[in-house]
Amino acid sequence: MENQIVQPIHVVRSKARVQLKGRQPDAAALLEVRALIGEAPLEGHRRDLLIEHLHALNDAYHGLFERHLVALAAEMRLPMAEVFEVASFYHHFDILKDGQTAPALTVRVCDGLSCALAGGQDLLQRLPALLCRDDVRVISAPCIGRCEQAPAAQVGQMAVGHATADILVAQVLQKVPKTLKNEQNKPYPTVEWSYPAIETVAYDDYRAQGGYGLAAAVVNSEVDSEEVLHAMESAGLRGLGGAGFPAGRKWRIVRDQPVPRLMAVNIDEGEPGTFKDRFHLERDPHRFLEGLLIAAQVVGTEAVYIYLRDEYHDGRRLLQRELAALLADPPCPLPHIELRRGAGAYICGEESAMLESIEGKRGEPRMRPPYIAEVGLFGRPTLEHNFETLYWVRDIVEKGPEWFAGHGRHGRKGLRSFSVSGRVKEPGVKLAPAGITLRELIDEYCGGMAEGHTLYAYLPGGASGGILPASLADVPLDFDTLQPYGGFIGSAAVIVLSQHDRARDAALNVMRFLADESCGQCTPCRVGTAKAAQLMEAKVWDADTLDDLALVMGDASICGLGQAAPNPIRCMHKYFAHEVGEGPWPGDLPHPGGKGAAAPGAASTTRPELAP
Ligand SMILES: Cc1cc2nc3c(=O)[nH]c(=O)nc-3n(C[C@H](O)[C@H](O)[C@H](O)COP(=O)(O)O)c2cc1C
Numbered sequence: 001m002e003n004q005i006v007q008p009i010h011v012v013r014s015k016a017r018v019q020l021k022g023r024q025p026d027a028a029a030l031l032e033v034r035a036l037i038g039e040a041p042l043e044g045h046r047r048d049l050l051i052e053h054l055h056a057l058n059d060a061y062h063g064l065f066e067r068h069l070v071a072l073a074a075e076m077r078l079p080m081a082e083v084f085e086v087a088s089f090y091h092h093f094d095i096l097k098d099g100q101t102a103p104a105l106t107v108r109v110c111d112g113l114s115c116a117l118a119g120g121q122d123l124l125q126r127l128p129a130l131l132c133r134d135d136v137r138v139i140s141a142p143c144i145g146r147c148e149q150a151p152a153a154q155v156g157q158m159a160v161g162h163a164t165a166d167i168l169v170a171q172v173l174q175k176v177p178k179t180l181k182n183e184q185n186k187p188y189p190t191v192e193w194s195y196p197a198i199e200t201v202a203y204d205d206y207r208a209q210g211g212y213g214l215a216a217a218v219v220n221s222e223v224d225s226e227e228v229l230h231a232m233e234s235a236g237l238r239g240l241g242g243a244g245f246p247a248g249r250k251w252r253i254v255r256d257q258p259v260p261r262l263m264a265v266n267i268d269e270g271e272p273g274t275f276k277d278r279f280h281l282e283r284d285p286h287r288f289l290e291g292l293l294i295a296a297q298v299v300g301t302e303a304v305y306i307y308l309r310d311e312y313h314d315g316r317r318l319l320q321r322e323l324a325a326l327l328a329d330p331p332c333p334l335p336h337i338e339l340r341r342g343a344g345a346y347i348c349g350e351e352s353a354m355l356e357s358i359e360g361k362r363g364e365p366r367m368r369p370p371y372i373a374e375v376g377l378f379g380r381p382t383l384e385h386n387f388e389t390l391y392w393v394r395d396i397v398e399k400g401p402e403w404f405a406g407h408g409r410h411g412r413k414g415l416r417s418f419s420v421s422g423r424v425k426e427p428g429v430k431l432a433p434a435g436i437t438l439r440e441l442i443d444e445y446c447g448g449m450a451e452g453h454t455l456y457a458y459l460p461g462g463a464s465g466g467i468l469p470a471s472l473a474d475v476p477l478d479f480d481t482l483q484p485y486g487g488f489i490g491s492a493a494v495i496v497l498s499q500h501d502r503a504r505d506a507a508l509n510v511m512r513f514l515a516d517e518s519c520g521q522c523t524p525c526r527v528g529t530a531k532a533a534q535l536m537e538a539k540v541w542d543a544d545t546l547d548d549l550a551l552v553m554g555d556a557s558i559c560g561l562g563q564a565a566p567n568p569i570r571c572m573h574k575y576f577a578h579e580v581g582e583g584p585w586p587g588d589l590p591h592p593g594g595k596g597a598a599a600p601g602a603a604s605t606t607r608p609e610l611a612p
């Protein structure tokens with residue numbers, strides 16, 4: 001039986017590779033391209049809009065046809081190779097040969113850890129046979145940011161939470177109708193399903209509640225920038241995208257750089273287990289936009305680029321609508337604001353890779369120095385922030401830094417939006433004090449462990465933040481508190497495992513994810529993650545080789561993806577050696593799988609018991 005929390009290796013996620021021959025664009029393709037992206041202005045199309053244009057074609061034709069790529073290159077006065085190298089980098093672009101048939105619809109089933117725990121793999125395996133048609137493509141997808149609704153999937157651009165085979169088939173049939181028989185050979189039942197309604201504070205309501213008053217006061221110099229900076233520093237707000245750099249200090253560094261300065265906002269939210277940015281965006285988008293305006297004013301950035309992951313289609317529509325309302329009736333002079341669409345590449349959450357992507361290139365992280373605060377977007381000094389960091393700015397200044405710093409437990413300060421998923425009764429975004437322990441988080445905020453599950457292990461910071469045992473459930477969760485144990489909190493994506501799961505399966509799942517998402521630029525990461533994933537499949541681990549790989553990945557990778565990739569390996573050695581044949585099963589530990597489970601050190605090719 002297939003292991004449930006390991007990505008299937010037979011499901012191919014990457015796109016078809018096609019050889020594009022140099023040739024002139026054909027007239028019809030040129031017209032089709034122009035119909036979507038408009039005629040090139042005299043100075044030519046903006047180079048940085050290449051990915052936006054690829055999206056326009058990909059949406060319209062359900063793939064990127066060779067003839068369109070040739071025409072697009074001509075329209076944008078770009079070498080064909082440049083267009084192709086960008087298009088081939090992103091998971092959401094499918095390059096097709098002319099004459100090939102594009103799928104009418106693509107269903108993406110999440111195989112991230114939380115969805116795998118909830119049975120995502122079963123869905124992925126059953127769905128193609130149930131749909132029984134080759135015009136609908138079913139593929140696996142890395143975490144789609146809906147872990148609290150696991151298993152999650154996307155039917156075209158529509159997100160489906162708590163997905164079942166019946167719901168997904170019904171949604172597919174609504175979009176591309178066909179008479180189908182179910183497994184009992186009866187016509188497929190109509191299954192009513194709609195995304196649960198969420199109350200969003202829209203522009204008028206936000207303003208009616210005093211919203212944008214602070215931004216206008218800062219822009220009109222009624223509130224001094226220094227006062228805002230002081231509040232940010234006193235509150236101790238640290239970047240909530242994962243690295244935890246103090247926000248106020250970052251503002252000062254960028255403010256001291258020469259003009260023009262730019263700002264880039266990170267809503268790529270690709271870390272498996274993280275969904276807090278989506279949660280806040282769906283509910284209170286203007287609190288974030290007001291924070292953005294205040295930051296832009298204090299730091300003096302003349303343009304702002306918001307990068308939103310492609311999986312958040314509803315979020316994009318919402319943000320487009322609310323941005324339009326803000327622009328139509330601005331509370332104060334606004335900077336230039338552009339919303340950019342990611343294209344399915346986790347690495348584009350890394351700040352310099354995100355800037356490359358906004359510039360319309362492959363999302364490959366840059367070497368540092370220079371830091372992006374000095375040489376960032378389009379070569380200009382750039383303030384880069386996670387969505388949630390900006391989300392707190394208004395409250396910190398209005399309520400006072402003591403309000404934010406007044407939260408916290410076990411000697412830590414501030415508030416955190418924990419994304420909690422896995423084996424808890426009530427998964428979701430939990431706004432809790434920084435420094436809360438896992439045990440407190442589960443008991444006080446998540447209604448306890450799910451029925452029939454006892455805590456065995458947890459991932460405190462998504463794929464990269466390590467895997468810790470239940471014995472460390474009383475360590476405060478915050479920046480800097482988990483490093484001594486071999487983990488980190490990152491974006492506070494907490495995934496909880498129980499006695500029915502195995503840490504080795506989780507480790508393999510995240511290593512496969514990292515191998516899949518490595519941008520491939522540097523050898524230690526590209527080869528190291530793939531080789532490690534292969535070695536981690538073995539019943540008994542080759543500890544020496546894995547240690548060597550961990551050392552090289554950690555020391556010689558360019559960016560945080562490769563540098564953090566050793567974490568799952570090291571945590572396995574340290575806390576779960578019994579699972580990988582490196583020691584006997586400890587007598588005081590509940591055996592995953594309970595009675596009848598495989599012997600200590602057994603390979604993960606058998607499926608642990610699942611009780612979603
Ligand atoms: C592999 C990798 C992926 C990342 N993904 C994200 C992401 O999805 N969202 C995010 O805000 N930061 C992400 N980061 C962190 C960013 O590089 C950067 O530190 C952060 O956006 C800075 O904003 P902040 O100071 O407000 O946290 C990622 C970092 C790495 C190394």
Ligand code: SF4
Nearest residue numbers: 519521522525559562
């Ligand atoms: S560490 Fe990995 S993701 Fe980062 S630049 Fe190197 S290959 Fe790319």
